[in-house]
Amino acid sequence: MRRTTIRDVAALAGVSPATVSRALDDRPEIRPETRERVREACRQLGYVPNAAAKGLAGQATHVLGVVVPDVSNPYFAGIANAIEETAAENGYRVLLSNSLQEEERELQAIENFVARRIDGVVISALSRETQARHAPLLEGMPCVYLGVNHGEGCSYVAADNERGAWLAARHLLDLGHRDLVFLGGHADSLTRVQRAAGFRRALEEQGLTGRVLPAPTDARDMRQWAYDQALELFRRRPLPHAIAAFSDMTALKILEAAEEAGVRVPEDVSLVGYDNIEYAALPRIHLTTVSQHKLRQGRLAVERVLRQIRGDREAAAELIEPELIVRSTCIPRTEGGTSL
Amino acid sequence: MRRTTIRDVAALAGVSPATVSRALDDRPEIRPETRERVREACRQLGYVPNAAAKGLAGQATHVLGVVVPDVSNPYFAGIANAIEETAAENGYRVLLSNSLQEEERELQAIENFVARRIDGVVISALSRETQARHAPLLEGMPCVYLGVNHGEGCSYVAADNERGAWLAARHLLDLGHRDLVFLGGHADSLTRVQRAAGFRRALEEQGLTGRVLPAPTDARDMRQWAYDQALELFRRRPLPHAIAAFSDMTALKILEAAEEAGVRVPEDVSLVGYDNIEYAALPRIHLTTVSQHKLRQGRLAVERVLRQIRGDREAAAELIEPELIVRSTCIPRTEGGTSL
């Protein structure tokens, strides 16, 4: 079943393939009536230009690539949406790939992108190591990194993790809480290290030292780990005054553990998340959290790649100011403590 | 900055482009040492084959297309993931497109797919009308529809909406509720009509007639509409015994309205959703709902397209049995009613 080609259209319209190409591109050197004839022929034959051939002959593909760890994670879904929207506004399509937290897949995704001769790419890299391995592949391709800053010489847009965690901890402190714990620090993820640092700094400024519980290295175990840790915390007495979670997803796990252990949030312990994913705004959840302005990040990232595509090849960095979103999981500490 | 081509590799390895092509394809007719030489040359030059050229010359692209209304909707995100996974297992990549509830975008997405000469496509169509408009474009392309059955002669896999809604209503009835309302029926979406029908049938079997509140035609207003309707319901007395929502997203809006109006779920009114999205399983939410087995649907859909690609071109239909997922938003009706 051969697909109809530009030649078939040309034959039917009684012109040359070159003319068809120009007519469909709305170029001025084609007489209106010829253009109309070509259009009609296309319609009759149901002609759809072959993108591969176009890509071979032309130069710009007008496609952007995006690789994120996992679109089914609402945080990345949000970013991906913002990227897609901004791209569309500028006449670009976007191809999306998940790395699923695996280095191999991340590399494959990028390789697939350069194979398609995509115009530019925005990457939410897994780690500093994998980012280093991108470089040879990316060779001359416009590219901006998203979310965390671990590369020198590359453009990136990220939110200030240290500052965000500081805001969260500060909020807890202001509410009178003193015994704070941060769930999900360290490991070799830069993001975690930065947030843990912000948390610590806030406490130190008050002469306090909080507890930072380090998460396992493998990010995939994170959620179960958070649940287990929280459960343990909740079964001991005295309870901590408040918990700052590495992410909203972590916070949700903590909430789950709280239900299991019969401790009430926020009456018995306050809780603050990070990311401001959609889940956090759900009824009955109302999670106080920190927004990274993912929409703005996505938009900015696209604008940066586009600028690179247009020729402005110098690495630029943008650090976005996070914002505390106050909902209902943090309340002031009552001096006498609770009934527990 | 010319990208390195197969000719460059051939020159460096001292062979012809044809040999390079064959070597990289691991074809048996190439001597191992030649293959190794070619590989080495590729590595040195950082050669990545041009997908466009490949697509032009070869025939199968090993790419599947998926179009869904909105991946940021957790229901579709789940399906998309299942599809991607199954495709990967079979050596296929997938391209994802959102129609964003707009007919034009849906058509564009499909056109883009056929432009790319994709091997097959799975579509969650917006309506019967748009589906009719796909046909000329799809001409000979393996294709299966997902979620709802409104085409004759096309393959599809869907869950039995009528049965699912029946299950939900039946559950409510079994718990002793008598005054039931279904939120989000009718409109010209087949899915809605089917679910409303299932709801009605369950009631009629008990000699009851429930209330079915018809949603607005434009699906985008759905959420706000659900909130408004629920609020009105909750402000009147007596309260209905229970509410069956068109979807989990709708149910969430109802939950929100309940909070606003100060009515407790499930103590004052029971609530059942539909879809079993991730949100439903969240702590504090625990929404009783109906699962459509979206993972299974996604998997099945891919298997069907693959079969079509391999030559088995007859339309096949698969109707999946939905399943009631009991959580905590429905409780038995206490005879005396509540304190309200």
Next chain:
DNA sequence: CCTTTTTCTGCAAACGTTTCCGGCTCCTAT
């Protein structure tokens, strides 16, 4: 040692566009 296979590799023709370079027609100004 000469044929016949077998094994490996190269040539060149696709694949479906875009675009450069010209060429033809028809006007307009000289």
Next chain:
DNA sequence: ATAGGAGCCGGAAACGTTTGCAGAAAAAGG
């Protein structure tokens, strides 16, 4: 009348692969 321009359009060469076919070299068989 003729030269010089516009305005339109066609020819053909790319773009980077794959693949059918044929040919050369090596191995096998006589």
